[in-house]
Amino acid sequence: MxxxxxxxxxxxxxxxxxxxxxxxxxxxxxxxxxxxxxxxxxxxxxxxxxxxxxxxxxxxxxxxxxxxxxxxxxxxxxxxxxxxxxxxxxxxxxxxxxxxxxxxxxxxxxxxxxxCLAGAHPQETTPAMCHEIGAALAMLHETLQALQPAQDYGVPLYPWSEVRDREMQFMPGDEAKLMRDIWQAYSNLPLTDLPKGLCHLDMFADNTLWDLTKGQEKLTGLLDFTEVSVEHYVMDIAITINDFCTTWGDAEQGELVHFDRRKMAAFLEGYESKRALNRDEKRALPVMLAKAAVIFWLLRLNVIHYNRTEGRTGDNIMVKNPDLMKRLAAYHWAHVEKAQKTVFVLSNDKSDNQLIGIFSDITHAEQARATLSNRRDISIKEYTLDQLA
Missing domain, CATH: 3.30.200.20 (Phosphorylase Kinase; domain 1)
Known part of the structure; x- marks a missing residue:
């Protein structure tokens, strides 16, 4: 602001x-x-x-x-x-x-x-705060379902593909490939099957206020509803997770990016306490995390472009570093690529490791084991493709 x-x-x-x-x-x-x-x-x-x-x-x-x-x-x-x-x-x-x-x-x-709402912007988050903001985001999604048709209340989504095409012309080859690969993986998701509705789409920590009493942190304010649009709920989840579950280092710390998966688990637990995610949403989340980071990478590049073309300068103009979101996108994409090369094998420990099933992710493997009468004898082992055991 x-x-x-x-x-x-x-x-x-x-x-x-x-x-x-x-x-x-x-x-x-x-x-x-x-x-x-x-x-x-x-x-x-x-x-x-x-x-x-x-x-x-x-x-x-x-x-x-x-x-x-x-x-x-x-x-x-x-x-x-x-x-x-x-x-x-x-x-x-x-x-x-x-x-x-x-x-x-x-x-x-x-x-x-x-x-004015009471409270302050958090400089850092805790798992408990991530749990609370997850529950709040789910409540937001559920409450806004009453506004129908949703398209009459949401603003149009920004044409990020146009920004992508403009900015990729000036990117090093590895950065352009990262953006292109993530965009393609997003396009390959079963997007028509993912639930949609009115979403905040900018729920960063600096758009929230908290009573920051140590050990008793409490959410006191949700801010900046200018970007509310009809979008997949899992995209809104990914955007919020990316900021609340990431520690952003300052310049003196080399602007490191540390993503905390423990915080993400707390967020998802809080969210699902109000609204359960379906199987397609859970499977889409890793790619959505990468795509959400790409969107905010492009947003920051677009702000720099807009400021330059409009000649906007001065001490009151703040520009956030786009490289931080690029690094977060690379982190998430590495996890997606690893998952694409990993399988989970169910075998019977009491029958000479008899093969029972092969699954693309741990969730489906655990669900399959839960259906078996002898599940106590069934183990799940993780294997990486194209690699000797």
């Missing part, structure tokens, strides 16, 4: 007045990369506190933000979200307008004002 469009105090005061808020001061928010954001102090705030967040949406058209307001109202009361304030408008007879509106239009851009 950088600051691209500059507003005067008089403009802030006029806009806030339309929301019924008495403006005192606007404080720029520099985290994030898409919209212009400020904390708003009101004349009633004391000791430097701020009651609201003022957002000017730089790219999304106002009609998309109006859809977002409906989505937030649907979630309000079920999850910790900040629903936009309604505009205080008067009709010709000086009566309050009975039709609620939540968006101001300014130079073909949208403005909203939302209450």
């Amino acid at each position: 950088s600051v691209y469009t500059q507003l005067t105090d008089d403009q802030f005061a006029a806009f806030c007045q339309r929301f019924g808020v008495s403006f005192a001061r606007a404080i720029p928010i520099t985290q994030g990369i898409k919209n212009s954001n400020w904390f708003i102090q009101t004349t009633d705030d004391v000791d430097g506190a701020h009651a609201y967040v003022f957002t000017l949406f730089e790219e999304r058209p106002p009609e998309d933000i109006e859809k977002m307001a409906v989505i937030l109202n649907q979630l309000d009361g079920k999850l910790p979200v900040a629903a936009p304030l309604a505009l205080v408008e008067l009709d010709a007879d000086d009566n309050a307008d009975t039709k609620k509106r939540y968006v101001i239009h300014y130079e073909n851009k949208a403005i909203t004002l939302v209450p």
Whole structure:
């Protein structure tokens, strides 16, 4: 949430007045990369506190933000979200307008004002926090199923294939191959069989707020619903896992990328406590993790391209390193490739290791063993293809 469009105090005061808020001061928010954001102090705030967040949406058209307001109202009361304030408008007879509106239009851009939520962005996550955000994401998916048809509320998915084609022209051969291989593996998934619905698609840790009392961390806020679109639920899961379960090293640490599979297991346990994943979703998840990292690799390259072509510069402009997502994509792809070369063999330990079945993943092997009456005698062994035992 950088600051691209500059507003005067008089403009802030006029806009806030339309929301019924008495403006005192606007404080720029520099985290994030898409919209212009400020904390708003009101004349009633004391000791430097701020009651609201003022957002000017730089790219999304106002009609998309109006859809977002409906989505937030649907979630309000079920999850910790900040629903936009309604505009205080008067009709010709000086009566309050009975039709609620939540968006101001300014130079073909949208403005909203939302209450500040308590809490802070986590600098690191724990397995317990991953479990809680998993449950929250599942609740989000379940709750938004009430908004039908879903396409009327979600915004169009960004044409990432166009960004891919532009950026691959300038990539080293190994990077281009990585992106191409992951994209092809994604295309080979049974996409038509994967459940879809309204998804957040940007549930990074810096889009959440927490009470960070050590050992008692609690989710207090879900932020940034500008990207809500109709997408496969497992893609939304992959995007969230990629950030919550990864430790991102800073420049002094060589910007290392460490993915924690223990945290991922906690996340999935939390998610499935609210919504069970089906077999196709579980099988698709490894490729989706790689594809999700590719999407955010491209997003960061696209921000750099957009800033350059638009001449956007300044201390309030933040650019995230695309190489971090490239490294995460490579990590996930290595696991996918290993899985493609691995089989799981069921054999009977009491019958001279009699071969019973060969399976492509451990889940299917365990499910098959569970159906056998003599399963206590059945072992599962992992073998790598094209390699001597």
